[in-house]
Each structure stands twice: as C-alpha cells, then as structure tokens.
Amino acid sequence: MESFYIDPKDIKNGVVEIKGEEFHHLARVSRKRVGELIYLFDGGGKIYTAKIVNITREKAKCEIIAEEFMKGEIDVDIAVAQAILKNPERFEFAIEKLTELGTKYIIPLITERVIPAKSLEDISRNKIERWKKIILSACKQSNRALIPKLCEPVDFKSFVTEFTEYDRKVIFHESDEFKRILLYNYLERMKGVNSILVATGPEGGFTSEEIKLAVNSGFDVISLGERRLRSETASIIGVGVLIQFFIASKRNG
CATH class of the missing domain: 2.40.240.20 (Hypothetical PUA domain-like; domain 1)
Structure with a gap:
C-alpha cells in the first residue's frame, strides 16, 4: 500500500x-x-x-x-553527517537513501574539500526546503512512519565539537595515513549502543587535518574496504551494514 x-x-x-x-x-x-x-x-x-x-x-x-x-524502526539512533557534494543530485540521492534505510538525523556537512567552496550563507532556505521534500518523499516510498530530522548545515569544526552526545562516533576514510578499522570488525563494538554518529566526506574525502580533529574529538576511523567509493555510496553502504547488524542483534537477542 x-x-x-x-x-x-x-x-x-x-x-x-x-x-x-x-x-x-x-x-x-x-x-x-x-x-x-x-x-x-x-x-x-x-x-x-x-x-x-x-x-x-x-x-x-x-x-x-x-x-x-514506530513500525520498522530500529532502537538505535543513527545520525549521518553527509558532506555536501559538487553534484546536487548525488547529495539528494544520498539523503533519499539514508532516509529509506532508517537514519534518524541527517546533517549537511561543509568540509574543506566541498566543491565549489560553500559557506553556510551559500545554502538557501529554498535548497533546505527541497531537501526536506526529498526526505518526506523517501518516507512515503519506504512506508516509513518517522521523518528523519534534517539538521541545519554545519561546518566541520563546529560539527566535531557540537555533536558529542553519541555512544559511538565514526568517520569513513580511505587513506592508510591513519589507523583504520574495517567496518565488519568494528561491528563488535556496536553491541549495546543506543546512538551512533557517522561522518562521510565529499569528493576527495576528508583532509588529514579534519581526520586528526575528528580523532581528537573521539571519532573512530573506519574503512569500507579496498576500493575507493563515491561519497554517497560510502554513506549508503556503511549505514546499511550498521542497520542490518542492529536488526540481526535484536532478533537474535
């Protein structure tokens, strides 16, 4: 129906x-x-x-x-900070699919490599209203009763200092410069958590300085494998795996 x-x-x-x-x-x-x-x-x-x-x-x-x-909703609050992408359609695709999967909070993220360079002032209310409509449409598509909260866009430095009240905080990153944990191996740490914050970078990924800032703020650096994924792919795959883990954990007691 x-x-x-x-x-x-x-x-x-x-x-x-x-x-x-x-x-x-x-x-x-x-x-x-x-x-x-x-x-x-x-x-x-x-x-x-x-x-x-x-x-x-x-x-x-x-x-x-x-x-x-709360039909079909998981007990864990998953928030996703998705970097704003150069191609608006790819960003919109990401928030659409994150809504369908079960994300409860979506945070548009401005990082150093967001292209073209944007500031909070560049993001019009019309654009934010469009994102809200996409989220609402995705709820209809997936028969979801809970509309995720679309948070106000935020720059990276403010993000890592303001969004602190989560049991686990992870940031997806592909560089070997930092010690990373494969997501599959990280799932053991997810047992018993009530909330998790996930951050995904833009085209080109996060800078080294941003990763260092995130690590110093309590984030774990997570790898999604050997391939270099598009930003929206990383968000969707990563959150999809997490939600499947939480569903399975609940069913298995």
Missing part, C-alpha cells in the same frame, strides 16, 4: 481528511478510489491503515482502521 503524510491533529473521531499536495498525489497521481486501503503517517512514528470512504474535487475522507507506532 502507498503512504501519505498527515497532520495527527487532522484526525477526528477516527476520520481524517486529506487535502492539498497529499490529496493531489492521492487522487490525481496515484488515482486512488473509494474503498481502497492506504497507509497514513504523521512523521512522528505513528502509521495508520485507513480506508478511503469519500473523494471530492478538493479532499479525500479516510476512516482509520488500525494504527501502529
């Missing part, structure tokens, strides 16, 4: 009306009809199974049949 976003305040006596963009998607794009079942989610963790009972020119009325909380 397809998912549609609603404000929980719009649910009254087990009935909700879908209007605006969500109605357009439901009626005009997906061409839903009276009697069909759909998912509704509030972005805070609740997902509802609903039946369409009426459709007019401007809205659809749905009856709530069942509700679940």
Whole structure:
C-alpha cells in the first residue's frame, strides 16, 4: 500500500481528511478510489491503515482502521553527517537513501574539500526546503512512519565539537595515513549502543587535518574496504551494514 503524510491533529473521531499536495498525489497521481486501503503517517512514528470512504474535487475522507507506532524502526539512533557534494543530485540521492534505510538525523556537512567552496550563507532556505521534500518523499516510498530530522548545515569544526552526545562516533576514510578499522570488525563494538554518529566526506574525502580533529574529538576511523567509493555510496553502504547488524542483534537477542 502507498503512504501519505498527515497532520495527527487532522484526525477526528477516527476520520481524517486529506487535502492539498497529499490529496493531489492521492487522487490525481496515484488515482486512488473509494474503498481502497492506504497507509497514513504523521512523521512522528505513528502509521495508520485507513480506508478511503469519500473523494471530492478538493479532499479525500479516510476512516482509520488500525494504527501502529514506530513500525520498522530500529532502537538505535543513527545520525549521518553527509558532506555536501559538487553534484546536487548525488547529495539528494544520498539523503533519499539514508532516509529509506532508517537514519534518524541527517546533517549537511561543509568540509574543506566541498566543491565549489560553500559557506553556510551559500545554502538557501529554498535548497533546505527541497531537501526536506526529498526526505518526506523517501518516507512515503519506504512506508516509513518517522521523518528523519534534517539538521541545519554545519561546518566541520563546529560539527566535531557540537555533536558529542553519541555512544559511538565514526568517520569513513580511505587513506592508510591513519589507523583504520574495517567496518565488519568494528561491528563488535556496536553491541549495546543506543546512538551512533557517522561522518562521510565529499569528493576527495576528508583532509588529514579534519581526520586528526575528528580523532581528537573521539571519532573512530573506519574503512569500507579496498576500493575507493563515491561519497554517497560510502554513506549508503556503511549505514546499511550498521542497520542490518542492529536488526540481526535484536532478533537474535
């Protein structure tokens, strides 16, 4: 079933009306009809199974049949600091897939090698709003009830000093200049953690100075193997492995 976003305040006596963009998607794009079942989610963790009972020119009325909380969410909070990429489509692809996988916080990261050179002032509110729409769309695609928080863009030095409240902090890096731990071997350290912060660099990776700063701030340097991966590939593969580990750990007790 397809998912549609609603404000929980719009649910009254087990009935909700879908209007605006969500109605357009439901009626005009997906061409839903009276009697069909759909998912509704509030972005805070609740997902509802609903039946369409009426459709007019401007809205659809749905009856709530069942509700679940945090369906499919893992217990571990995973935050990903993804460096902003030269190609906007690659950055957008990264945040889309990180949302589908189950990341709970996404931090747009400005590093020394972000190309072209950007500052916090260069990132318009329109761009941030576009990223939010991509994240929302990814939640619909994956039937996810929880919308990840898109944090404000941050420069690297502020990032390593401000984002400290995590059980584990890791930074992906491919250079042999630093002692690295293969992600597969690092998973043993993940047992019992409640939160993890992951940092992925831009094209060209992090600088040596940035890695040193991260290590001094409690980050572990992690390798994803012998191949040189694109930034968005590293984020998706790394987070995917971590989430599969947490899922398996919970099922195996």
